[in-house]
Amino acid sequence: MNLNRRAFTGSLASGLLAAPLAGLSSLARAQGNEIVIGSIQDMSGPLQPFGRGKSNVLKFGVAQINAAGGLLGRPLRIVEYDTQSNNQLYAQFGQQLALRDKAVVAFGGVTSAAREVVRPVLRRANVPYFYNMPYEGGVCDRNTVLTGVTPSHALRTIVPHLIKNHGKKLYVLGADYNFGQLSAKWIRRLAAEHGGEVVGVELFPMDAANFNTTIAKIQAAAPNAIINSFVGPAHGSFYGQWAASGMKGKVALASQTFGDVGEHLLMPKEITNGVIVCTNYFEELDMPSNKAFIKAYRDAGHKDYVSNTTMNEYVALRLWAAAVAKAGSLDRNAVLKALESNLSIDAPHGQVALDPATHHCTYDMYLAEVRDGGYRVLDKSRAVTAIDMVGQCDLVKNPNTNQQFEPRI
Amino acid sequence: MDYAVLSFHLVYAIALLVLTSLGLAIVFGMMRVVNFAHGEFLMIGGYTLVLSVQAGLNIWLAMFVVAPAVVGLVGYALERLIIRHLYGRMLDTILATWGVSLALIGLATWAFGFQQRGVVAPLGSFTLGGYRDSWYSVLIIAVATALVLGTWWVLRHTRTGLLARGTMQNAPMAEALGMNTSRVYAWTFAAGAAISGLAGAVMAPLTGAVPTIGTAYVTRAFITVITGGANAITGTVVASSLFGTLSELVTRWATPVAGHVALLALAVVLLRLMPSGITGRFFRRSL
Numbered sequence: 040m041n042l043n044r045r046a047f048t049g050s051l052a053s054g055l056l057a058a059p060l061a062g063l064s065s066l067a068r069a070q071g072n073e074i075v076i077g078s079i080q081d082m083s084g085p086l087q088p089f090g091r092g093k094s095n096v097l098k099f100g101v102a103q104i105n106a107a108g109g110l111l112g113r114p115l116r117i118v119e120y121d122t123q124s125n126n127q128l129y130a131q132f133g134q135q136l137a138l139r140d141k142a143v144v145a146f147g148g149v150t151s152a153a154r155e156v157v158r159p160v161l162r163r164a165n166v167p168y169f170y171n172m173p174y175e176g177g178v179c180d181r182n183t184v185l186t187g188v189t190p191s192h193a194l195r196t197i198v199p200h201l202i203k204n205h206g207k208k209l210y211v212l213g214a215d216y217n218f219g220q221l222s223a224k225w226i227r228r229l230a231a232e233h234g235g236e237v238v239g240v241e242l243f244p245m246d247a248a249n250f251n252t253t254i255a256k257i258q259a260a261a262p263n264a265i266i267n268s269f270v271g272p273a274h275g276s277f278y279g280q281w282a283a284s285g286m287k288g289k290v291a292l293a294s295q296t297f298g299d300v301g302e303h304l305l306m307p308k309e310i311t312n313g314v315i316v317c318t319n320y321f322e323e324l325d326m327p328s329n330k331a332f333i334k335a336y337r338d339a340g341h342k343d344y345v346s347n348t349t350m351n352e353y354v355a356l357r358l359w360a361a362a363v364a365k366a367g368s369l370d371r372n373a374v375l376k377a378l379e380s381n382l383s384i385d386a387p388h389g390q391v392a393l394d395p396a397t398h399h400c401t402y403d404m405y406l407a408e409v410r411d412g413g414y415r416v417l418d419k420s421r422a423v424t425a426i427d428m429v430g431q432c433d434l435v436k437n438p439n440t441n442q443q444f445e446p447r448i
Numbered sequence: 449m450d451y452a453v454l455s456f457h458l459v460y461a462i463a464l465l466v467l468t469s470l471g472l473a474i475v476f477g478m479m480r481v482v483n484f485a486h487g488e489f490l491m492i493g494g495y496t497l498v499l500s501v502q503a504g505l506n507i508w509l510a511m512f513v514v515a516p517a518v519v520g521l522v523g524y525a526l527e528r529l530i531i532r533h534l535y536g537r538m539l540d541t542i543l544a545t546w547g548v549s550l551a552l553i554g555l556a557t558w559a560f561g562f563q564q565r566g567v568v569a570p571l572g573s574f575t576l577g578g579y580r581d582s583w584y585s586v587l588i589i590a591v592a593t594a595l596v597l598g599t600w601w602v603l604r605h606t607r608t609g610l611l612a613r614g615t616m617q618n619a620p621m622a623e624a625l626g627m628n629t630s631r632v633y634a635w636t637f638a639a640g641a642a643i644s645g646l647a648g649a650v651m652a653p654l655t656g657a658v659p660t661i662g663t664a665y666v667t668r669a670f671i672t673v674i675t676g677g678a679n680a681i682t683g684t685v686v687a688s689s690l691f692g693t694l695s696e697l698v699t700r701w702a703t704p705v706a707g708h709v710a711l712l713a714l715a716v717v718l719l720r721l722m723p724s725g726i727t728g729r730f731f732r733r734s735l
Binding site: 083084085086087088215241242243244246247248249251252253254255256258259272273275276279280282283284285286289300301302305306307309310 | 557704
């Protein structure tokens with residue numbers, strides 16, 4: 040560490056201002072033996088609503104761990120980079136984290152494209168990587184852990200619920216790239232398994248913001264329910280146009296993605312009421328452990344809405360910390376081994392277990408309906424496992440696999 | 449599907465293109481200024497509407513008065529500060545307005561964040577041939593029509609319009625005759641911006657407001673205006689009709705992606721055949 044006189048007096052002064060003297064001595068102790076963890080987040084640009092929450096929750100989690108005495112008796116320190124919603128920066132900052140900052144683990148990333156930029160960089164550098172977004176499924180890499188919701192998590196709860204409660208005919212909307220395309224395949228398969236049918240599929244370019252024709256096509260097909268896998272603000276236009284057309288409430292509307300950045304809080308309730316979502320976490324979950332988490336998070340001064348994308352970042356940190364504690368070491372192989380020992384943690388929303396074969400997580404999934412800017416839980420599926428890569432990915436048998444499979448659906 | 453419903457959707461698709469392109473067409477067609485910040489004018493119009501309504505203002509007042517006034521003012525300021533130094537230097541204007549576009553997106557992000565805000569579209573819905581649609585889409589068709597007729601009338605039948613056309617056709621001559629051409633340029637640019645602001649405000653209840661919403665329109669608007677050619681009004685209406693009809697029909701019978709591709713393919717063919725736009729070949733004496 041490069042400590043000059045000005046920085047030293049600065050840290051001394053801030054230490055005196057911010058903390059009692061005990062804090063100062065721990066600061067002095069900390070500097071030699073801190074554990075550096077990397078955080079690569081889109082803090083600016085279009086993806087910042089995701090990045091900011093993730094950054095906040097990592098800081099919150101690290102403060103919790105440090106307050107409880109650190110990890111292996113050593114305090115954690117976050118080195119964070121703002122990737123500015125720009126994929127090129129992921130490669131650069133991934134390198135810096137590994138080579139210059141000597142981070143022992145890395146968290147973050149929003150889009151799948153960004154993940155596929157940084158994942159090989161971190162794998163080469165032997166820095167375990169946690170990617171914590173809802174995504175299309177299929178990544179199989181021993182160096183990577185994926186805590187987010189995949190289509191097989193969400194759709195296996197949504198599709199049976201819609202068929203049982205609304206009817207057999209489903210209409211599928213989504214973004215026209217692998218997430219939307221794979222989700223459409225899942226819905227076809229699940230609909231067939233549960234005695235339903237898909238009466239229409241429509242996938243859109245990312246900048247499509249006019250859904251007039253689609254709404255007419257939906258009416259022509261007369262489905263009982265719609266499932267969307269929309270991505271981005273242009274697609275968010277659908278909800279307003281759906282409500283304006285007078286179709287809202289006449290056909291059930293479910294989404295795999297709605298609410299990921301707190302859309303239900305900012306959009307008018309005349310538009311959002313009744314939208315059905317399915318995910319593993321939302322801030323409003325009525326559980327004592329979750330209430331306590333949210334209270335502590337607010338008390339720490341964080342104001343952002345906590346969605347599944349934020350919570351799964353926190354879960355990633357806790358999973359990694361649990362693995363390090365279990366391994367008793369920061370050594371990559373020891374930590375990976377601990378991660379693959381049927382590890383589970385008690386998160387604010389219940390138990391989260393890591394599947395050793397796929398490095399994806401098993402957790403409860405909640406199906407809820409938006410109601411006046413909040414959620415009303417309709418249904419819960421216990422301990423749902425990601426099955427996107429069944430028969431393709433087994434990291435226990437083949438630890439050297441390193442690819443993103445196209446799920447066989 | 450019913451022909452009445454189909455024709456309604458065709459007219460709506462054309463109206464959308466006209467509405468989101470007309471402001472750009474005036475600035476480009478009359479002033480030869482390629483305004484890359486056009487999408488952001490729409491975005492500011494949208495934010496003005498959403499924030500005004502959330503602050504308790506009447507939605508019609510916000511849409512038809514406040515939003516055009518705010519964006520017109522922004523346009524006026526931009527012309528005075530930046531654009532007027534760059535007349536006749538098309539590449540420099542592109543670069544400058546592109547910079548303005550990035551700056552406005554940044555400013556909006558800083559001020560409002562990236563979460564989508566919205567207001568409820570007023571007016572409710574109606575049923576036509578068994579299909580439900582919103583009265584608001586009828587309003588969009590009406591606003592687009594009124595804007596085209598209004599702009600045409602101002603340019604053709606008022607003294608202001610005559611002065612504007614004179615200045616655009618031959619600025620040195622107009623100046624020799626005692627016109628303050630610099631003022632005409634400034635007001636023409638502001639008028640184009642105000643129309644974009646109105647368009648953005650009219651679209652906002654259907655799309656919500658978000659800093660990058662302009663990008664959802666700007667490509668199609670540029671394609672429409674460039675293909676339309678030098679005569680702002682006729683060019684925009686003719687090009688919108690061709691593109692709107694084609695992309696709507698292809699979207700209906702195939703997919704939205706195919707509709708988008710069809711629009712681009714038609715633009716390539718048209719510009720290959722008519723490099724100076726449709727009104728460079730046909731309707732040359734129109735406005």
